[in-house]
Amino acid sequence: MFKSVYNWIDERLDITPLWRDVADHEVPEHVNPAHHFSAFVYCFGGLTFFITVIQILSGMFLTMYYVPDIINAYASVDYLQHKVAFGQIVRGMHHFGASLVIVMMFLHTLRVFFTGSYKAPREMNWVVGMLIFFIMLGLGFTGYLLPWDNKAYYATKVGVEIAASVPVLGPYIADFLYGGDIVGAQTLTRFFAIHVFFLPGALIAMLAAHFIMIRKQGISGPL
Amino acid sequence: MAHGHHSNEKVVYVGDSRVKKSNHPNIPPDYTSFPGKSEAFIPNFLLKEWMVGCVVLVGFLVWTIAEPAPLGYPADPTNASFIPMPDWYFLFLYQFLKYPYVSQDYILLGTMGVPAVMFGALLLAPFLDTGKERRFYRRPIASSLMGLSLIASIYLTVISWDHYQHILEANGTIPEHIEREEKAREAAEKGEERPNYTQPKEEASLVEANDPAMDIAKQAQCVGCHAADLKGQGTTPSLVGVGDRLSKEELAEVITNGRNNGAMPSFKDKLSAEEIDQLATWLSKQKVAAE
Numbered sequence: 001m002f003k004s005v006y007n008w009i010d011e012r013l014d015i016t017p018l019w020r021d022v023a024d025h026e027v028p029e030h031v032n033p034a035h036h037f038s039a040f041v042y043c044f045g046g047l048t049f050f051i052t053v054i055q056i057l058s059g060m061f062l063t064m065y066y067v068p069d070i071i072n073a074y075a076s077v078d079y080l081q082h083k084v085a086f087g088q089i090v091r092g093m094h095h096f097g098a099s100l101v102i103v104m105m106f107l108h109t110l111r112v113f114f115t116g117s118y119k120a121p122r123e124m125n126w127v128v129g130m131l132i133f134f135i136m137l138g139l140g141f142t143g144y145l146l147p148w149d150n151k152a153y154y155a156t157k158v159g160v161e162i163a164a165s166v167p168v169l170g171p172y173i174a175d176f177l178y179g180g181d182i183v184g185a186q187t188l189t190r191f192f193a194i195h196v197f198f199l200p201g202a203l204i205a206m207l208a209a210h211f212i213m214i215r216k217q218g219i220s221g222p223l
Numbered sequence: 224m225a226h227g228h229h230s231n232e233k234v235v236y237v238g239d240s241r242v243k244k245s246n247h248p249n250i251p252p253d254y255t256s257f258p259g260k261s262e263a264f265i266p267n268f269l270l271k272e273w274m275v276g277c278v279v280l281v282g283f284l285v286w287t288i289a290e291p292a293p294l295g296y297p298a299d300p301t302n303a304s305f306i307p308m309p310d311w312y313f314l315f316l317y318q319f320l321k322y323p324y325v326s327q328d329y330i331l332l333g334t335m336g337v338p339a340v341m342f343g344a345l346l347l348a349p350f351l352d353t354g355k356e357r358r359f360y361r362r363p364i365a366s367s368l369m370g371l372s373l374i375a376s377i378y379l380t381v382i383s384w385d386h387y388q389h390i391l392e393a394n395g396t397i398p399e400h401i402e403r404e405e406k407a408r409e410a411a412e413k414g415e416e417r418p419n420y421t422q423p424k425e426e427a428s429l430v431e432a433n434d435p436a437m438d439i440a441k442q443a444q445c446v447g448c449h450a451a452d453l454k455g456q457g458t459t460p461s462l463v464g465v466g467d468r469l470s471k472e473e474l475a476e477v478i479t480n481g482r483n484n485g486a487m488p489s490f491k492d493k494l495s496a497e498e499i500d501q502l503a504t505w506l507s508k509q510k511v512a513a514e
């Protein structure tokens with residue numbers, strides 16, 4: 001059944017090369033922890049991706065309940081946390097996952113740095129990686145405001161105040177983020193849009209570039 | 224069939240097709256130059272990865288169940304005493320900006336100078352460190368710069384956290400998410416409902432607003448300070464709901480003798496004991512909290 005459906009599609013679209021292109025490659029010994037335990041450092045990129053997927057999935061479920069306005073935001077988070085079945089798990093995964101993904105990303109960056117894997121010909125992938133790094137920090141910053149409790153409110157206030165002290169651009173950045181003169185209704189909807197649409201979109205594009213480059217160049221050789 | 228092919232044939236774009244026939248050879252990168260035992264990604268390696276992934280996922284789920292994600296009290300823009308605290312991975316920067324020479328008059332150096340140079344260097348690392356050598360112990364400059372930045376960041380983060388704990392202790396403040404959880408637990412132990420901070424408080428108003436005591440309040444100029452609806456103004460507290468805080472005797476005492484060095488004046492001489500009693504009786508009925 002499955003095979004005949006697959007064949008039916010493959011006949012028309014020739015999809016086999018698409019996935020074979022992704023799937024057919026070898027995992028060399030020097031990055032395989034089954035052979036050298038110390039090769040676990042090469043897993044951090046994959047782990048970062050794993051948790052990124054968790055973040056995206058749990059985030060999608062969060063938006064089923066979350067309401068991005070200043071009257072209901074806190075109440076909707078509170079409701080999700082305490083009343084919705086499995087709500088605590090969904091919110092917990094997204095909350096702790098946000099820290100975990102940053103930890104994994106730090107470790108991955110350090111692995112790439114200390115193995116010198118950013119050197120020619122992989123310079124571009126390092127730069128894309130750093131862009132991902134900044135996007136991740138941006139996701140952390142904008143996501144922090146969304147529960148709309150005091151911690152969220154004041155951290156954002158201080159954060160934007162720091163950004164506003166940047167010369168020339170500062171006031172524009174602050175204006176863009178605040179959408180007004182204080183952290184308020186506009187700020188929350190903006191942060192929500194940035195956190196849920198703009199940055200994940202950019203992240204996915206960058207991840208695609210990251211993976212295509214890895215696939216093209218292969219993993220860096222043993223030291 | 225537009226292309227006139229045998230219908231069982233794989234799609235081969237030739238003839239009138241606008242898509243060129245691809246001659247791209249699908250050859251995976253060659254790892255024969257790497258020593259040792261390489262392993263096929265699919266299925267061998269991926270299956271192992273998934274098994275590890277499942278274990279991690281279960282551990283993660285257990286963690287989220289054991290440790291609920293924190294939530295404080297609803298944001299209150301007028302709360303002046305709240306100690307702002309960013310998420311942990313921003314602490315190094317937050318702490319850094321507290322030092323003299325990178326804050327206030329030198330804030331330019333703090334926001335643009337140091338961090339921009341550091342992150343700029345990190346971004347452009349492959350173009351700054353162009354040597355062929357990859358082993359970190361053969362790249363003393365790059366490795367020690369990274370090592371130093373790492374130690375500095377960890378140090379700043381720890382100091383920042385310590386500092387925060389210190390302020391909390393000095394002010395006797397419990398972080399809101401902990402206090403909130405504590406209260407929820409206490410309520411649960413007493414079999415009460417979890418305190419709910421999300422319902423907007425019903426606009427409370429005076430109980431028995433037509434009571435003759437209200438006329439006394441007007442005559443005695445209570446309304447001058449406590450406002451016409453007795454809901455308070457400026458630093459003068461609201462009397463709506465005062466019955467939750469003070470008993471009838473305490474109310475009579477406040478009215479008779481005043482409080483806070485006459486900020487709340489004494490009415491001993493202006494009102495009769497009977498009027499004071501009437502006021503206190505009426506005020507003690509001003510309760511807001513649900514029975």
Ligand code: HEM
Pocket residue numbers: 041042043044045046048049050052105108109111112117118122125126127128129130131132133207210214218219220
């Ligand atoms: C969401 C974040 C990221 C994900 C999911 C991710 C994922 C991956 C994966 C799966 C690999 C394969 C090798 C490995 O697992 O170690 C890899 C390689 C690489 N990553 Fe990332 N990465 C991320 C962020 C970054 C960052 C922040 C940097 C550095 C600035 C970076 C730079 C690189 C480079 C240069 C390689 C090639 C290394 C080599 O060939 O040995 N990546 N990445």
